[in-house]
Amino acid sequence: MSDQGTFSEVLEPRSPNRLPLGDGTWHQLARQYVWVQLISTGIGLLLVLGAALVGWLAFGMWWVWIPAGILLVVLAITIAVTPRQARAYGYQLRDDDLVFRKGILWQRVVAVPYGRMQLVDITHGPLDRGFGIAQLKLVTAAATTGVAIPGIRQAAAEQLRDTLIAVAETRRTGL
Template sequence: MTSPHVESGPFDPAGVEWKPVSPRLATARLATCAITLGVPAVAGAVAALWSGVAGLWAVPVALAALLVWCVVLVPRQVRAMGYAERADDLLIRKGILFRSMVVVPYGRMQYVDVQAGPLARAYGIAQVQLHTASPGTDAAIDGLPADEATRLRDQLASRGEARLAGL
């Protein structure tokens, strides 16, 4: 899938074909938001009902507003995430308002691992974590389908070994 952006700049290098992360990442993140914000909102509403204190309604209303904000924001954030494999490096981009792009040369990678918690496994997604010699340049690609995460881990590890062997 090619990037829909026509512009070329620091976040959209020319000729780069971006691969999106799985849309199931949005569902997993929304489930987390529902648990962390929805459950306390319901508890706050029950407390406000039982106590009869009108001021207590501010808590569930604020939590519900944050939950609505998550429902709007999270899918956009996930759509903005992507990665691209080039001949000598891997590009990772994310962000809507605060955009970032990380370029990781294959020769700088020390090891690559795949992680998935219980919620991620339930949605069939995983995170590929890249570790380099400098902790500040470690990068992660969250929300990859499990088979793509495995493929990418093996591909990056072999490219990294090839680049190190050539030094």
């Protein structure tokens, strides 16, 4: 995999009770993922602010600032946490499965066996295309083990898809 333009390492929480990452090469998200998330959240922040201003100035609804203020605080916190959150994402290709990790406070580590994969899907929205990134989704028979890896460079997502399909075909299971 080409890890050019990605974060340098998966950051772990410092608690002794954290989920261990294990050995192996962890691949990171592209740095452009942070910009896409910041722009998307910023647009949401501006829409909430604009709607609150219209409600207040045009219709005299002063109380609109209560829910708008709550949303604005949540969106501002989201903007502040996004860069750190992006560095907590990572995936690792092992002999028998793909391991995906995300989360700072609420950590999730999922191992998806190659033989259980039913579909590998690459999606990207307009901002993703503009920044050259994509989201790779792995679908399995169990609904809870499906994995979506956001913010992978487009070329790396296509290479990972092809690798996963090749591994599944050699084992004559899954895809």
